[in-house]
Each structure stands twice: as C-alpha cells, then as structure tokens.
Amino acid sequence: MFQKIFENVRQKSPLVHNITNYVTVNDCANMLLACGSSPIMADDPEDAVEITAICGGLNINIGTLNQRTIPAMLAAGKRANELGHPVVLDPVGAGASALRTETALGLLKEVEFTVIRGNISEIKALALGSGTTKGVDADVADKVTEENLTMTLSFARDFARRTGAVIAITGAIDIVTDGERAFCIRNGRPEMSAITGAGCQLSALTAAFVTANPDQPLEAAAAAVCAMGLCGETACQRMTNLDGNSSYRNYIIDAMYRLTPAALERGANYEVR
Amino acid sequence: MFQKIFENVRQKSPLVHNITNYVTVNDCANMLLACGSSPIMADDPEDAVEITAICGGLNINIGTLNQRTIPAMLAAGKRANELGHPVVLDPVGAGASALRTETALGLLKEVEFTVIRGNISEIKALALGSGTTKGVDADVADKVTEENLTMTLSFARDFARRTGAVIAITGAIDIVTDGERAFCIRNGRPEMSAITGAGCQLSALTAAFVTANPDQPLEAAAAAVCAMGLCGETACQRMTNLDGNSSYRNYIIDAMYRLTPAALERGANYEVR
Amino acid sequence: MFQKIFENVRQKSPLVHNITNYVTVNDCANMLLACGSSPIMADDPEDAVEITAICGGLNINIGTLNQRTIPAMLAAGKRANELGHPVVLDPVGAGASALRTETALGLLKEVEFTVIRGNISEIKALALGSGTTKGVDADVADKVTEENLTMTLSFARDFARRTGAVIAITGAIDIVTDGERAFCIRNGRPEMSAITGAGCQLSALTAAFVTANPDQPLEAAAAAVCAMGLCGETACQRMTNLDGNSSYRNYIIDAMYRLTPAALERGANYEVR
Numbered sequence: 001m002f003q004k005i006f007e008n009v010r011q012k013s014p015l016v017h018n019i020t021n022y023v024t025v026n027d028c029a030n031m032l033l034a035c036g037s038s039p040i041m042a043d044d045p046e047d048a049v050e051i052t053a054i055c056g057g058l059n060i061n062i063g064t065l066n067q068r069t070i071p072a073m074l075a076a077g078k079r080a081n082e083l084g085h086p087v088v089l090d091p092v093g094a095g096a097s098a099l100r101t102e103t104a105l106g107l108l109k110e111v112e113f114t115v116i117r118g119n120i121s122e123i124k125a126l127a128l129g130s131g132t133t134k135g136v137d138a139d140v141a142d143k144v145t146e147e148n149l150t151m152t153l154s155f156a157r158d159f160a161r162r163t164g165a166v167i168a169i170t171g172a173i174d175i176v177t178d179g180e181r182a183f184c185i186r187n188g189r190p191e192m193s194a195i196t197g198a199g200c201q202l203s204a205l206t207a208a209f210v211t212a213n214p215d216q217p218l219e220a221a222a223a224a225v226c227a228m229g230l231c232g233e234t235a236c237q238r239m240t241n242l243d244g245n246s247s248y249r250n251y252i253i254d255a256m257y258r259l260t261p262a263a264l265e266r267g268a269n270y271e272v273r
Numbered sequence: 274m275f276q277k278i279f280e281n282v283r284q285k286s287p288l289v290h291n292i293t294n295y296v297t298v299n300d301c302a303n304m305l306l307a308c309g310s311s312p313i314m315a316d317d318p319e320d321a322v323e324i325t326a327i328c329g330g331l332n333i334n335i336g337t338l339n340q341r342t343i344p345a346m347l348a349a350g351k352r353a354n355e356l357g358h359p360v361v362l363d364p365v366g367a368g369a370s371a372l373r374t375e376t377a378l379g380l381l382k383e384v385e386f387t388v389i390r391g392n393i394s395e396i397k398a399l400a401l402g403s404g405t406t407k408g409v410d411a412d413v414a415d416k417v418t419e420e421n422l423t424m425t426l427s428f429a430r431d432f433a434r435r436t437g438a439v440i441a442i443t444g445a446i447d448i449v450t451d452g453e454r455a456f457c458i459r460n461g462r463p464e465m466s467a468i469t470g471a472g473c474q475l476s477a478l479t480a481a482f483v484t485a486n487p488d489q490p491l492e493a494a495a496a497a498v499c500a501m502g503l504c505g506e507t508a509c510q511r512m513t514n515l516d517g518n519s520s521y522r523n524y525i526i527d528a529m530y531r532l533t534p535a536a537l538e539r540g541a542n543y544e545v546r
Numbered sequence: 547m548f549q550k551i552f553e554n555v556r557q558k559s560p561l562v563h564n565i566t567n568y569v570t571v572n573d574c575a576n577m578l579l580a581c582g583s584s585p586i587m588a589d590d591p592e593d594a595v596e597i598t599a600i601c602g603g604l605n606i607n608i609g610t611l612n613q614r615t616i617p618a619m620l621a622a623g624k625r626a627n628e629l630g631h632p633v634v635l636d637p638v639g640a641g642a643s644a645l646r647t648e649t650a651l652g653l654l655k656e657v658e659f660t661v662i663r664g665n666i667s668e669i670k671a672l673a674l675g676s677g678t679t680k681g682v683d684a685d686v687a688d689k690v691t692e693e694n695l696t697m698t699l700s701f702a703r704d705f706a707r708r709t710g711a712v713i714a715i716t717g718a719i720d721i722v723t724d725g726e727r728a729f730c731i732r733n734g735r736p737e738m739s740a741i742t743g744a745g746c747q748l749s750a751l752t753a754a755f756v757t758a759n760p761d762q763p764l765e766a767a768a769a770a771v772c773a774m775g776l777c778g779e780t781a782c783q784r785m786t787n788l789d790g791n792s793s794y795r796n797y798i799i800d801a802m803y804r805l806t807p808a809a810l811e812r813g814a815n816y817e818v819r
Contacts, residue, residue, distance in 0.1 A: 244803025
C-alpha cells in the first residue's frame with residue numbers, strides 16, 4: 001500500500017506551500033525535493049494566500065512564528081480549506097510559550113487540518129490547552145513507551161476524533177491515527193534527535209504525501225512517517241566514525257532521494273491497531 | 274576570457290550585499306565564499322542602505338519577500354545605483370503571485386539592474402507583466418529547447434534592450450545577453466533542479482562576478498553561469514550511489530571552492546550568437 | 547579543567563535560546579546539538595521573553611537584525627538578567643553600519659552580558675563606539691598578530707573591566723579575558739574563514755558552555771573557543787582534494803559531535819597570561 005502512495009508522490013510531484021520557521025526551512029525544501037515534491041515558501045500574508053492557491057497542499061509550521069507570519073498562517077490555512085487542499089500543522093514548541101500554544105489553538109479553531117504532526121508534548125499541549133514542553137523537544141516524562149502505548153493510542157484517537165484530523169505523534173514509537181485505525185510505527189533511529197529539524201522535515205514530507213494521496217490521508221501520513229524513519233535507518237548505516245549529526249542530516253535527505261516505493265514497502269515497520 | 278574574469282573575483286574578493294530569501298541564504302553565503310567573494314546580508318531598510326554603501330555589489334532576490342523587506346530592496350537598489358555599484362535581480366516566483374510580479378516590476382521601474390537572472394517563466398512574467406510560473410520552477414510549456422532557442426534568444430535580446438540589463442535566462446540551455454551579443458551556454462546537469470536554491474546561488478555568484486568585473490557585465494554574467502554549470506557537472510561526477518540531493522548541494526559548493534580560473538576557461542561550454 | 551567543563555555541557559544538556567540571524571541559524575542549531583546542548587529559536591518579542599524563561603542561557607546575535615527583532619533582543623536580554631541566566635552577545639557587523647553599532651551599544655547599556663564574542667573589528671567598534679568593519683569580517687588592519695598581541699590583550703582586558711563581561715576576540719589568535727586573566731588560544735585553521743557562520747556557531751557554543759558552567763564563565767568561554775578551533779583542525783585533516791568549504795562546514799559540526807571531553811583537554815592549545 002505504501003508503495004503506491006509513494007509512487008503517487010513521485011509521479012504527481014505535488015507543489016507544497018510551506019509557511020515554516022527559518023531554522024530548518026532549507027532542509028524542508030531539500031527533503032521535499034528529495035521525495036519528488038516541489039517546495040515553495042511565502043510568509044507575507046498577501047503573498048501566502050496567493051501562493052497557497054497555486055499549490056496542491058499547505059504545511060504550516062509555527063517555529064519562529066511572529067506577528068507578521070501568524071496572520072499569514074491563518075489566511076493561507078483558510079484559503080487552502082476553501083480550495084479543498086490538504087493542510088498539515090506542525091505545532092513546534094506548543095506548550096513552551098503562551099504565544100505558541102495560543103497560535104496553535106487559534107489555528108485549530110479557524111483551519112481544518114488534514115494532519116497534525118508533533119511530538120507527544122506538543123500534541124498534549126494542544127489537546128489539554130497547556131503544557132510543559134521542554135523547548136522544542138518532548139518532555140522526558142511524556143515519552144511514548146511500550147508501557148504507555150495503549151494509553152497514548154487512546155489519547156491520540158480521542159484527539160483525532162475531536163479535531164477531525166489525522167494525528168501523528170512521533171518519537172521512539174510513532175503513532176498515526178484518524179480516530180479509528182492507528183498505525184504504530186517502529187522505524188527510525190535515536191540519532192535523529194541530534195539533528196535539528198527532523199520533525200519539521202517530516203511535516204513537510206507529510207504534506208507532500210497527503211497532497212499526492214488526497215483520499216488516503218491516514219495511510220499517506222503513516223507512509224511519510226515510515227519513509228522518514230526508514231531514511232534515518234539507511235543514513236545511519238552509512239555513518240563512519242568521523243561522521244556526526246551534520247553529515248547525518250545530509251545522509252537522511254540523500255536516503256529519501258534514493259528511496260524507491262518498493263523499498264519503502266519492504267522497510268516500513270508498523271502494526272495497525 | 275573567463276579565466277581573467279574569474280581571476281578578478283578571486284583577487285578582488287568583492288564584498289556583496291544580499292537581500293535574499295531565508296530558504297537558501299546560507300547556501301548563497303557559502304557559494305559566495307567558495308568563489309572568493311565575501312557575503313553580507315541585511316534586510317532592515319535602514320541597515321540595508323548603509324550596508325549597500327560599504328559593499329561593492331548588491332544582489333536582490335525576492336523569494337520570501339515581505340512588507341518589511343520590499344522597501345529595503347528598493348532603498349538599497351537606489352543607493353547602489355547612486356554609488357555605481359552593480360545590482361543583480363533574481364525575480365524568484367515572479368508570475369506565481371501578484372505581490373511577486375508587482376514587486377519585481379516595481380524594482381525594475383525604480384532601480385537600474387546590471388543583470389536580471391531567472392528561469393524562463395520568471396523572465397517572461399517580467400517581460401509580459403504577468404505569467405504562469407509553476408511555483409518557483411519554470412513552467413514546462415516555457416522550457417528553452419534547441420527548437421525554440423532562436424525565438425527565445427530574440428525575446429531575451431528584446432528584453433535586455435528594453436531594460437538596459439544583461440538578461441540571464443537559465444535552464445537546460447542558458448541564455449545570457451545584453452541585447453546585442455548572446456551567450457548560449459550548455460554547462461550544467463539536470464540533477465541541479467533537485468536541490469533548492471541553485472538559481473539563488475547563481476544570482477549571488479553573478480553579483481560577485483559583475484562586481485569584480487564592472488566593465489564587462491555581459492561576459493562576467495556568462496562566466497558565472499558557466500562556472501555554476503561546470504560545478505554542477507564536477508559535483509555530479511563525485512556522486513556515489515548513496516548520495517542524493519543534499520550531498521550534491523555540498524559538492525557543488527565544494528566544486529566552486531576548488532574551481533580554478535584555468536579550469537573554468539577549459540570547461541566553459543558556450544557559443545556566442 | 548576543560549575536560550570537566552565540556553563534561554558538564556554533555557551531562558546537563560543546557561537548553562539555549564538563540565535570537566540570531568537567519569543566514570547561519572541552522573548551523574548554530576546543529577552545532578548546539580553536536581556539543582550536547584539543545585537549541586531553541588524565537589524572535590517575536592513576546593515569544594522571546596517567554597522562551598528565555600524556560601531556557602538556561604541566551605545567545606543574542608545581531609546579524610540580520612531588524613526593527614522587530616531588536617526589541618526582542620532587549621526584552622529577552624533583560625529577562626535573562628532577571629533570571630540570572632548567562633547571556634552571550636555576538637555583535638555581527640558592529641562597526642559596519644550605524645544600526646548595528648547602535649543596537650550593540652544599546653544592548654550593552656541595557657543588558658548585562660556574560661560573554662561578548664566577536665572579531666577584533668567588531669569588538670573595537672563596541673569599545674570605541676564606531677568602526678570600520680569590513681562587512682562581517684575583521685578589517686585586515688585590525689588583525690591580531692604576535693606583534694600586537696600584548697597591546698590587544700591590554701585593550702581586551704580594559705573592555706572586559708568596563709563591561710563586566712568576558713571578552714572573546716577570535717581570529718588567527720584568540721583572546722578570552724575577564725579583565726584579569728587572559729587565555730591566548732592558538733587552535734583553529736585559516737580555512738574556517740571560508741565558511742559562513744563559524745563565528746555565529748562559536749557564539750552559540752559559548753552560550754552552551756557558560757550555561758552549563760555558570761560559575762566559570764571565563765574558563766567556559768575559553769573552552770568553547772578551544773573546542774571550536776580544535777574541531778576546525780580535526781575537520782581539516784578529513785578534507786580530500788574534492789572537498790571545499792561546504793563539506794568543511796559539515797565536518798566541523800561532525801567533529802564537535804565526536805569530540806570527547808578528554809580530547810578537548812588534550813587538544814586545547816592555549817597559554818594563560
């Protein structure tokens with residue numbers, strides 16, 4: 001199934017608009033190109049609305065948000081909804097500051113999201129309206145483990161039903177659910193937390209996957225999560241004892257560039273619950 | 274001829290001011306350093322004017338433009354004109370949104386550009402005042418081919434005469450013309466379209482080349498286009514079957530760092546029409 | 547001594563807030579991760595103050611400053627002071643424009659800095675209230691050499707006493723002083739000036755080191771400077787004749803990822819005067 005989904009990305013080459021933070025934006029662009037998609041970035045409110053209209057999908061990432069880009073996110077999100085374009089939300093740092101939490105909650109109120117992807121602390125902050133995110137990383141106390149997996153699945157399903165969005169909680173174990181079915185994904189490597197923007201790249205990738213597969217947002221989001229994790233694994237095998245997180249970042253994007261739909265099908269490590 | 278032009282870049286080490294998008298700005302900076310130039314970036318209107326004055330040349334790139342940076346572009350462009358500094362325009366996404374098209378046209382009205390570099394769709398959008406750019410990539414229908422080369426040359430010459438700028442249209446075949454002579458350049462690799470910012474990097478590079486060779490803007494722009502394409506070729510030869518677009522990006526900048534003026538002279542693949 | 551300081555960074559994994567330029571921000575984030583720290587970036591005034599509060603340290607870098615981010619720098623700096631968090635200032639381009647010089651001087655007046663790190667031209671601009679910085683690089687006339695070292699040490703000590711901050715002047719020879727003791731450091735490679743943001747990365751690194759070692763700001767800053775230089779050396783040994791500044795950038799961050807506290811102790815090349 002993931003083979004076909006990834007083939008659609010490579011064949012349709014969806015144009016994805018990203019309103020995203022300036023820390024990891026270049027990596028997001030190269031990741032989108034690596035998967036076969038085409039990126040464009042615009043964050044001036046006027047420009048963002050128009051650029052959204054020529055794209056197939058929209059990725060909103062609230063890292064380094066500001067008073068100028070928040071209206072752009074809202075306006076572009078609404079426009080994407082009008083046009084029936086898939087929209088992904090990455091609530092970077094929700095729970096870490098009032099502005100981030102409130103902006104994410106405001107977006108949730110005004111925009112219908114296809115997928116919301118974050119770490120467990122960020123998603124909890126959205127679901128509970130507050131949080132204790134440790135910066136942009138998940139709080140250790142929040143971590144998804146085999147022990148709390150069932151409980152976390154139930155939490156994710158509940159939030160998916162409330163929002164109408166596919167919820168993707170990524171970490172050591174990834175959960176992707178539409179409120180009914182849930183994918184538990186065990187691809188990826190712990191070393192991925194040592195590069196900045198692995199999550200941002202995944203959100204951009206997810207936007208490309210759901211844009212190319214508009215009728216299967218759950219499966220497309222799960223495929224993107226598996227693809228990212230699988231590339232993290234492939235890239236890790238390539239590491240020499242001189243390589244560190246900077247080369248690893250390059251290798252992950254390289255791995256996506258080289259990943260075939262068949263290899264994704266074979267390498268995807270998930271169970272459906 | 275290109276040897277001497279590139280030697281001037283390496284010897285003079287021109288300081289180039291870039292008002293450019295935040296997606297590819299780091300690559301532009303490293304590309305400028307790779308060619309022997311020195312980059313500086315400022316986009317606050319007040320700061321941009323002053324920084325322009327201490328530099329030798331200016332590169333204006335309208336990707337991720339906003340209401341704060343547009344006045345900075347205009348003010349810095351005018352200041353550069355007053356000082357007789359070369360100014361390059363990269364109209365990223367002109368034709369893709371009204372704000373981008375209008376900003377680029379507004380800049381063309383207010384600022385005298387030494388070189389305008391874009392893909393064929395962007396340049397058409399400027400020449401015709403509207404367009405159908407596919408995001409930041411050229412529309413397939415627009416592509417410069419051997420079949421439409423003569424027609425495109427004529428279009429480029431005409432636009433060069435109207436604007437007084439050297440026009441550089443880059444794609445599979447690159448055209449660089451001052452309205453009289455035209456360089457048709459066949460360096461480069463199709464894989465270059467899989468990295469973000471190859472065009473942005475080329476515009477920054479062009480600014481360095483024309484700044485170091487103020488009396489030969491046509492030849493300097495053509496040399497920059499050849500150099501970028503040649504580095505794309507060299508970098509491609511270095512690719513292993515694990516490498517993808519992220520390593521390719523690094524290898525292109527590395528290739529510029531290693532490129533000698535003599536190797537540029539030998540490797541430049543162009544005809545003058 | 548540096549071994550223990552670096553161990554503290556790796557063990558405490560300090561969360562560092564960076565208000566920094568968009569040119570080199572991704573490299574700063576990956577450098578912080580490489581040393582064992584955790585980066586977060588926020589530059590909206592409201593957000594910056596709150597994010598500062600959840601972090602352990604703050605790094606203020608004035609490259610690509612603008613009218614929106616300057617108030618964020620001031621407000622975050624004051625909040626960090628209230629909380630007793632270490633604050634690092636990187637006065638990128640001070641002396642190159644009035645806005646940069648005045649912003650840096652304004653910050654010095656309003657915020658108590660733990661460390662001020664810049665090239666000699668930038669630090670001179672701050673100390674003298676004006677300057678002739680060549681863009682973001684040190685003016686050749688200013689360079690720290692064995693000949694003018696004693697005089698520069700005296701200048702640095704004096705500025706450290708006046709500001710109450712540890713002053714780190716980096717270049718071919720690095721000086722780190724608290725007004726009493728001074729470290730003269732001879733790690734590093736001239737090739738480091740061919741990558742953008744080596745200085746920005748060092749400032750971010752310094753913030754991590756002083757945050758993890760709040761009682762030893764002088765030694766922590768000196769350790770960061772040695773670590774950065776040492777990584778520049780290690781990375782240089784890895785360069786092939788195809789590699790250039792882009793790979794070098796990656797290798798330096800990789801080297802930090804691999805650097806052990808013991809290797810820093812062994813490789814640090816300094817004298818205390």
